[in-house]
Amino acid sequence: MNFEVQRQSDITIVEVTGQLIVGNRQELKDNVLGLLDEGSRKFLIDFSDTAYIDSSGLGVLVSLSKKIREKGGEMRLSNLNEDLRTLFELTKLDTLFLIADSRDQALEGF
Amino acid sequence: MQGRQAGSGSALIVTQQPDLATELTRAVEGLGFAASVISALDHIEAHADARPALVLTDIALRPTLEQWTSLAQLFPRSALWAVADPTDSNIRDVAYALKAGCHDCLSLPVTSEQLGKKLEGIGRPLGVKPGELDRYMSNEINLELPSDLSIIEHVVRLLAGCCRDYRSYGPRKLVSLRIALSEALSNAIQYGNRGDRSKLVRLRASVNAWTCRVQVTDEGPGFDHSRLPDPTSTEAIESSGGRGLFLLTQLADDVAFNETGNSVTVTLNSDWEAAVVGESIRPVSSDAEALIGLVERVRLGTDADIHLWAENLDGSLEHIAPEDQALAQPDGTLHWLRTPGIRYAVQVWPANEECSERWAEFTRDLLDEALTYEMRLAESRRELAERQEEIELLHSITETLGAVDRLEDATSQILKGVLRVTGAERASLWVYEPDTESLVLAASEGPSRRPANRVSISSPFSVSALAFRENRTVRLDELDALPPELAARFGERPEPWVAVPVTYTSPDGSSRPVGVLNLIGRRSGALVSGFGEARLLMTLARQIGNSLENLRLLEEILSRERVIGELELAYELQMKLLPDLRLFDEVADVAARCVPARPVGGDFYQLFKLSDGKIGAMLGDVTSHGFGASLIMALSMSVMGIYARETTSPGELLRAIHGALIQKLESTEMFMTVFYGVIDPARRMMTYANAGHAHSFRIHGDEPPQRLRATSPPLGIADFGGYDEASIPWEPGDLLCLFTDGLTNPTLRTNERAVLEAIEAHRALSAPRIVDAIFEARQEQGGEAPDDQTAFVLRLERSR
Numbered sequence: 001m002n003f004e005v006q007r008q009s010d011i012t013i014v015e016v017t018g019q020l021i022v023g024n025r026q027e028l029k030d031n032v033l034g035l036l037d038e039g040s041r042k043f044l045i046d047f048s049d050t051a052y053i054d055s056s057g058l059g060v061l062v063s064l065s066k067k068i069r070e071k072g073g074e075m076r077l078s079n080l081n082e083d084l085r086t087l088f089e090l091t092k093l094d095t096l097f098l099i100a101d102s103r104d105q106a107l108e109g110f
Numbered sequence: 111m112q113g114r115q116a117g118s119g120s121a122l123i124v125t126q127q128p129d130l131a132t133e134l135t136r137a138v139e140g141l142g143f144a145a146s147v148i149s150a151l152d153h154i155e156a157h158a159d160a161r162p163a164l165v166l167t168d169i170a171l172r173p174t175l176e177q178w179t180s181l182a183q184l185f186p187r188s189a190l191w192a193v194a195d196p197t198d199s200n201i202r203d204v205a206y207a208l209k210a211g212c213h214d215c216l217s218l219p220v221t222s223e224q225l226g227k228k229l230e231g232i233g234r235p236l237g238v239k240p241g242e243l244d245r246y247m248s249n250e251i252n253l254e255l256p257s258d259l260s261i262i263e264h265v266v267r268l269l270a271g272c273c274r275d276y277r278s279y280g281p282r283k284l285v286s287l288r289i290a291l292s293e294a295l296s297n298a299i300q301y302g303n304r305g306d307r308s309k310l311v312r313l314r315a316s317v318n319a320w321t322c323r324v325q326v327t328d329e330g331p332g333f334d335h336s337r338l339p340d341p342t343s344t345e346a347i348e349s350s351g352g353r354g355l356f357l358l359t360q361l362a363d364d365v366a367f368n369e370t371g372n373s374v375t376v377t378l379n380s381d382w383e384a385a386v387v388g389e390s391i392r393p394v395s396s397d398a399e400a401l402i403g404l405v406e407r408v409r410l411g412t413d414a415d416i417h418l419w420a421e422n423l424d425g426s427l428e429h430i431a432p433e434d435q436a437l438a439q440p441d442g443t444l445h446w447l448r449t450p451g452i453r454y455a456v457q458v459w460p461a462n463e464e465c466s467e468r469w470a471e472f473t474r475d476l477l478d479e480a481l482t483y484e485m486r487l488a489e490s491r492r493e494l495a496e497r498q499e500e501i502e503l504l505h506s507i508t509e510t511l512g513a514v515d516r517l518e519d520a521t522s523q524i525l526k527g528v529l530r531v532t533g534a535e536r537a538s539l540w541v542y543e544p545d546t547e548s549l550v551l552a553a554s555e556g557p558s559r560r561p562a563n564r565v566s567i568s569s570p571f572s573v574s575a576l577a578f579r580e581n582r583t584v585r586l587d588e589l590d591a592l593p594p595e596l597a598a599r600f601g602e603r604p605e606p607w608v609a610v611p612v613t614y615t616s617p618d619g620s621s622r623p624v625g626v627l628n629l630i631g632r633r634s635g636a637l638v639s640g641f642g643e644a645r646l647l648m649t650l651a652r653q654i655g656n657s658l659e660n661l662r663l664l665e666e667i668l669s670r671e672r673v674i675g676e677l678e679l680a681y682e683l684q685m686k687l688l689p690d691l692r693l694f695d696e697v698a699d700v701a702a703r704c705v706p707a708r709p710v711g712g713d714f715y716q717l718f719k720l721s722d723g724k725i726g727a728m729l730g731d732v733t734s735h736g737f738g739a740s741l742i743m744a745l746s747m748s749v750m751g752i753y754a755r756e757t758t759s760p761g762e763l764l765r766a767i768h769g770a771l772i773q774k775l776e777s778t779e780m781f782m783t784v785f786y787g788v789i790d791p792a793r794r795m796m797t798y799a800n801a802g803h804a805h806s807f808r809i810h811g812d813e814p815p816q817r818l819r820a821t822s823p824p825l826g827i828a829d830f831g832g833y834d835e836a837s838i839p840w841e842p843g844d845l846l847c848l849f850t851d852g853l854t855n856p857t858l859r860t861n862e863r864a865v866l867e868a869i870e871a872h873r874a875l876s877a878p879r880i881v882d883a884i885f886e887a888r889q890e891q892g893g894e895a896p897d898d899q900t901a902f903v904l905r906l907e908r909s910r
Contacts, residue, residue, distance in 0.1 A: 001522075002555065017557055019856075024522075049557050052856040054897065055733035056780075062827055063779045083858045090804035091783060092820040096827065 012040040017049040020057035029060050041073030044106050048079035078106040120144045125168035140222025151177045158184045169194040169203050178211035217254040251315040257303040262295045278319045278380035286361040293358045294326045302328025325375040332371030402431040419455040525555040535631030540574050570595045574626040577609035581623050584609040606632050614655040687747050701877035702902040711898035712739025713850050718754045729848035729902050730784040760786045760799035764833040775826030783824045796840040799833045801825045809845035842907040852899035853888045864891050877903040
């Protein structure tokens with residue numbers, strides 16, 4: 001997994017490439033928490049190049065979203081492939097995140 | 111200092127808190143003791159003459175090991191107790207104190223009555239340190255604990271540490287002890303005291319080299335343990351104690367309850383032969399052994415006469431060295447050597463004129479020094495052993511389980527480096543798997559476009575397979591050198607692509623291919639353009655091959671040498687937790703299979719016979735896998751075993767589980783998907799609650815599978831009000847099919863479809879056959895399955 005961080009006005013966009021799995025989830029978590037500490041509050045995690053997220057990857061997303069909310073921020077997700085969308089729907093995790101089809105859609109009203 | 115009274119009539123109180131000093135003074139004076147209060151342990155030796163019967167130390171002072179040791183040396187015959195405020199104190203401090211030499215811990219409030227009882231309870235002459243005559247002989251621990259699940263871990267560690275010190279409890283025994291004790295404590299806290307923090311759990315443990323006996327008493331009303339049936343019988347599955355007691359009786363050598371049922375005594379025997387117990391072997395402490403050895407050496411080296419006595423409880427002296435000259439009593443000047451538990455008397459007679467009194471003095475000092483050294487050595491040995499056990503039993507399991515991740519991490523690091531050096535856009539590493547004669551994707555870096563992660567080495571369409579087969583570098587831009595199938599696949603102007611065989615050169619110089627490295631694309635503006643350099647690539651590939659092979663060997667060694675014993679045990683224990691489905695033969699056609707990704711996993715299933723002929727079926731999946739998940743899984747199973755009988759509402763059951771596990775789940779960042787359905791054959795209905803479990807289906811007749819959708823997000827995510835339920839018709843012959851995402855990863859929809867097709871094709875067969883079909887279908891799909899795989903199939907009426 002790789003990820004790239006960009007800024008668009010006050011929104012931090014994290015683009016995840018590759019799988020988000022048990023072996024690398026900590027890396028993502030540490031980085032986002034670091035950015036949160038530095039004052040970022042709005043996060044968009046973009047998965048356009050992610051084929052697969054395992055359950056511990058989901059766990060990290062849930063915990064990050066919780067921590068961001070606690071600080072008065074928000075985390076959105078975008079560009080999940082069909083499998084991942086199904087995964088979020090079937091587990092009802094889609095009720096906990098704002099999931100957008102595209103990056104632009106996610107940025108609307110953020 | 112008030113009342114400087116000698117003998118057993120005084121108590122020393124050490125605290126900085128005036129209120130506590132007043133309370134303790136009142137309590138000890140109520141027993142007729144004279145109290146002295148000091149505020150620190152710094153100059154404790156000034157009180158050496160006081161010879162108090164009791165020394166009460168405020169745990170808030172956090173005495174160090176040295177301070178406990180000097181307390182024990184100064185007051186070898188006093189009861190050394192710590193005083194702790196249960197709402198305020200850290201159990202770690204208490205555990206540390208008990209390890210360091212404190213005999214017992216009192217919880218506030220301390221009254222004369224409580225103190226009196228405690229002193230009686232010792233059952234020994236006042237002021238004699240319990241179990242400390244020889245710390246290698248027996249150890250007694252009394253604790254009063256608040257009803258808080260988080261203390262369990264510390265208490266268990268403390269007791270396991272005590273047992274381990276004897277060296278007679280093997281790793282298996284220690285694991286059994288840990289689990290049995292956790293169960294006993296969590297039962298007392300959750301079901302005895304109902305989690306009420308104001309109620310206490312009393313723990314009384316007595317440990318020696320042969321037996322560890324722990325009594326756990328709660329303040330609850332107790333339960334009817336006389337009805338506790340044979341744990342393997344059908345009734346046991348429905349017994350009120352649930353799985354916790356089942357586990358307890360399985361692991362402990364003896365489990366006994368008091369009449370009311372609020373106190374359980376668990377006994378575990380060490381691995382020493384039972385026969386040894388009968389013979390009265392008195393283990394000599396290592397201190398004494400060391401001393402005896404030293405005395406012998408000095409005697410042999412000089413002609414001096416040295417004798418050594420150990421002081422007994424009653425103050426009499428027992429001659430212990432030299433063995434062949436048992437002198438009843440010493441005559442003349444004695445020199446005392448002190449250890450935390452015991453005093454030794456030494457007498458040295460100069461052999462002749464040259465050996466003056468000064469020489470005798472020197473010899474005594476030498477012995478004293480040697481003893482101190484021996485004690486320090488023993489201490490560090492103990493510390494080392496403690497660390498070692500931590501590693502052996504918990505961390506190394508997690509770590510070694512993580513060995514697979516390490517390989518992934520390492521390869522991913524290697525590839526990142528390769529991208530940097532070569533300026534390629536993407537890189538992937540494929541490793542040869544001899545069993546299947548295929549190349550398996552070990553890691554890839556850069557934007558991934560590759561859906562497959564396994565390719566047969568005989569594939570004519572694969573660049574990697576070609577490079578591996580012919581053990582040569584394949585370049586896509588050299589179209590002429592490619593077989594026609596491949597050239598056709600990539601067209602006229604393929605993107606830059608080089609496949610390099612990765613070889614391992616063994617120390618004897620022979621070399622063999624172990625995988626293939628692919629470099630694809632060229633990063634725009636890449637500074638380094640080593641891409642086309644054949645020699646650079648070959649060097650890289652050789653390095654990768656060697657590190658891969660080393661990692662693989664390391665993994666092999668790790669799994670062989672260190673893991674197998676403990677992991678097999680963990681696996682066995684976990685499989686023991688799952689219900690024996692044969693017990694349900696009469697009421698249902700049911701089968702399940704659980705294949706953990708690592709030796710232990712986080713998937714589980716449960717089946718309950720409920721009142722009115724109802725049947726409860728559950729499948730759960732703790733996110734992540736390995737040891738951490740398995741602990742959560744074990745905890746969930748015990749919680750469910752108890753709650754399932756208390757309610758027939760699935761939503762309520764999930765709420766109860768949520769309540770019991772939320773802290774643990776949140777602190778570990780795990781969550782759990784659970785499906786729980788209660789089938790009521792009389793009403794032909796099933797009511798279910800589904801917390802985020804993706805793959806739950808009803809198969810009715812020839813209809814397509816009906817998905818039983820999640821009614822709430824997974825368990826352990828947050829408090830969002832409650833767990834909803836849904837009800838559907840349930841006809842005789844309907845199949846309930848539940849499986850976990852290990853069977854559908856990594857391509858959820860494709861794999862789920864394959865599994866469902868297998869179920870549909872075999873729907874008329876028995877449940878075990880359907881489970882077989884599910885796993886076969888998954889295997890045919892190929893692809894790695896990095897998660898636990900579990901399937902559960904239930905039909906109330908036998909197959910048609």
